Amino acid sequence: TGDGTTSVIYVNTGSTLTLNGPGTITGGDAADNTYARGGGIYVAGTFNMNGGTITENTAREGGGVYVGGNGTFTMNGGEILSNHSVYRVVGTSGSSGSGGGVYVASGGKFNLISGTISGNGSSYGGGVFTRSGGTLTMKGGSISGNTAGILGGGVASPGALIMEGGEISGNTSKANGGGILIDSSGTITMSGGKISDNTAQWN
Numbered sequence: 001t002g003d004g005t006t007s008v009i010y011v012n013t014g015s016t017l018t019l020n021g022p023g024t025i026t027g028g029d030a031a032d033n034t035y036a037r038g039g040g041i042y043v044a045g046t047f048n049m050n051g052g053t054i055t056e057n058t059a060r061e062g063g064g065v066y067v068g069g070n071g072t073f074t075m076n077g078g079e080i081l082s083n084h085s086v087y088r089v090v091g092t093s094g095s096s097g098s099g100g101g102v103y104v105a106s107g108g109k110f111n112l113i114s115g116t117i118s119g120n121g122s123s124y125g126g127g128v129f130t131r132s133g134g135t136l137t138m139k140g141g142s143i144s145g146n147t148a149g150i151l152g153g154g155v156a157s158p159g160a161l162i163m164e165g166g167e168i169s170g171n172t173s174k175a176n177g178g179g180i181l182i183d184s185s186g187t188i189t190m191s192g193g194k195i196s197d198n199t200a201q202w203n
Contacts, residue, residue, distance in 0.1 A: 002057070003027070008026070008041065009040070012045055013044045013045050016046040018048040020051055022051060025055075025057070026054075028041075028057040028058070037066040040055075040083060043071035048074050048076065049073070052078045057083045059085055063099065063120060063121075064100070066105070067109070070107060073110045074111040076115065080117045082119045083120045099125045100127065101127045101128055105134055112139065112166060122149070124181075125155060126152065126153045127146035127155055128154070128155045130159035132158040138164065138193060139166065143167070143169075148172070148173040151177050153177065155179070160186065161187070162189045163193045167196070168180060169194065170198065173200045176200055180195065
């Protein structure tokens with residue numbers, strides 16, 4: 001459990017953390033931190049999630065998880081649930097966060113094999129935000145029930161999305177890309193999986 005002032009766990013470059021579960025990572029708040037990244041976990045090395053829950057964490061980028069430029073995050077089970085990204089400035093209510101559940105930086109890799117990313121919220125990429133040069137590879141699992149205040153309810157990706165399985169469903173965006181928003185620098189390669197029942201609406 002975090003103290004509400006920074007990331008709960010930092011996985012350094014060259015280090016590996018494996019979470020087998022059950023267990024919960026919660027209470028991290030990096031939104032006011034200088035780097036404002038990774039409320040629950042900041043991954044600069046390798047993180048393998050085989051179970052457990054990452055929930056109720058907050059950061060400007062990656063409310064639940066931030067995958068840095070040299071980082072690799074492989075999710076084989078568990079939940080990333082009810083995390084939020086927001087940029088807070090003293091005296092304001094906050095705005096414009098990215099990657100409510102997961103943020104993948106340029107050069108970072110996020111492999112979703114199984115597990116659930118749900119109920120997360122952000123301005124951009126309610127479930128997952130992938131920066132240009134970052135890669136989300138989805139072979140299973142689900143990204144569902146996430147909300148974006150602006151773009152990409154399930155996934156917002158200026159980077160690369162490779163979808164070979166799994167499901168992106170029931171996500172909501174208030175502007176474009178209820179399920180997925182791929183911008184001009186992004187790519188999507190889909191050879192399997194399901195995208196269904198997502199909603200986008202203009203303010």
